[in-house]
Amino acid sequence: MPSRLLPPAGPARALAAAQLVNALGDGAFLVTSALYFSRVVGLPPTRIGLGLTLAWAVGALAGVPLGQLADRRGPRTVAVLLAAATGVSVGSFLFVRGFLPFVLAACCYATAQTGLAAARQALLAALVARRDRTHVLAHLQSTLNAGLAVGAAVGGIALHYGTRAAYLAVFAMDAAAFLLCALVLLRLPEVGPTAAPAAPGRGPRFTVLRDRPYALVTLLNTLLLLRMPLISLAIPLWTVTRTDAPGWLVSALLVLNTGAVMLFQVRTAAGVRDLPSAVRTVARGGALMLASCAVFALSAVDAPVWGAVAALLVAGGLQVAGEMMQSSGAWQIGFDLAPADRQGQYQGFFGMGVPLARMLGPLLLTALVVDWGTPGWLLLGALFLGAGLALGPAVRWAERANSALVSVG
Incomplete structure (x- = not known):
């Protein structure tokens, strides 16, 4: 039974551990963030929606260059840095007091999240045999859902109390989860760059x-x-x-x-x-x-x-x-x-x-x-x-x- 629930021992299991840590924090963040920005920060719902739309638009554009960075500098190194950057960006929400700081923090968060996803996929491709990648990703998806469910329950406790301190505790938890994720990824084997530096005049990067x-x-x-x-x-x-x-x-x-x-x-x-x-x-x-x-x-x-x-x-x-x-x-x-x-x-x-x-x-x-x-x-x-x-x-x-x-x- 455990073999069905856990991916194979080695890098795949470490990637699942990093996924679980992320999901626990994100589950709590997802169920509380909108109400925090509305009730505590005081942003109108339309502005929250606009800010998140802008943030994910920026994040979508950042995926390719950050993925390219993972190819050039090594996916493990870039994944670790982006996991830490995501934690810092979540922590910055603790200090948001208006619309413009909210948009800037959200753009940093979405950019780091999108880049982290690309770097982790590249890391998985480097550490897991081609025939096993979909199987491992299925385990990671199951782990993600389990972590989100538990994290959402934790967020529900914060919603029950509804205080500023409860919301801030959830944000601090999510930030710490990403920093812990960076440490877990750091324990994976080093993977060197897979793409050679582009020569001048050789076309688009x-x-x-x-x-x-x-x-x-x-x-x-x-x-x-x-x-x-x-x-x-x-x-x-x-x-x-x-x-x-x-x-x-x-x-x-x-x-x-x-x-x-x-x-x-x-x-x-x-x-x-x-x-x-x-x-x-x-x-x-x-x-x-x-x-x-x-x-x-x-x-x-x-x-x-x-x-x-x-x-x-x-x-x-x-x-x-x-x-x-x-x-x-x-x-x-x-x-x-x-x-x-x-x-x-x-x-x-x-x-x-x-x-x-x-x-x-x-x-x-x-x-x-x-x-x-x-x-x-x-x-x-x-x-x-x-x-x-x-x-x-x-x-x-x-x-x-x-x-x-x-x-x-």
Whole structure:
């Protein structure tokens, strides 16, 4: 049983330990930060939203150059520095008293977080055999969800007291967690630079920006990542405003999602070992997401309360199954299509989908499903299915382009 819950001993387990430490702090931070900036700092909700949108936009742009830095300076060194920088940026929130300092601190936080994600992916690629990367990432995702759940419970205690000191304790905890993460990463084996310094006149430094097939794959994955604000924002709003289900079901759906990922993400990823299996898994995930969206739409029909509850639970189960399939396939695709000596910048580019989904998803999904209703749900489901199916041709195009480059070289 422990072997199912823990990744293999060695670097993979150390990466999981760093992930767990991060998630504990972030879980508490995520459930308290908006209320802290609103109730304690006194920022209007619209300004909080604007500030976070600007911050994640900056973070998305920073992913490629920070990933390139990991290639040039070594991913472990850069990951350690960015983990420490994230801790410092979280600590700076303790001193925020107005909108401009909030935006500056949030930009530093989003930039360091995005760069840290790219550097850790490059570090994983360097320390874990290619055939095992998706399996290890599945363990890390399970660890992430477990840590977020425990951290959210800690944040709930702070929300219960609702005092300035309680909120500040959560922020201090998250900052300390990132500093501890840096120490854990520092214990991993040193990894040297994978990319040689660019010679003058040899073209753009960021080759990923010229890789059109990889850009298309990243765009399609970004569309699939709209599932992130779907579970955190659109589904809760839909449940409480458009269905007759009780409000506590919002929490039940979140528990269902995080619990399923903790228990079944590793098993779901077990069948993904190469690009063909990854493409098939993502396509199946798109079909499940379409079915999930259709059932979510049905939850608003005029029916007994228990009918709405049953529909939402079924839709939530289909949604998390599709999410796990899409994640498993996307991890394999993102790694396998990236050149071995440029994993940092390629993972930074591929990872841009996360801040972009966080930035654009809330506005898009609330307008699409919460305001429009059933047609919006069906359109969203078709989008998930279409993006999942389109990844197959996009991946084959990228493979052909890579083969052509190798033959020319």
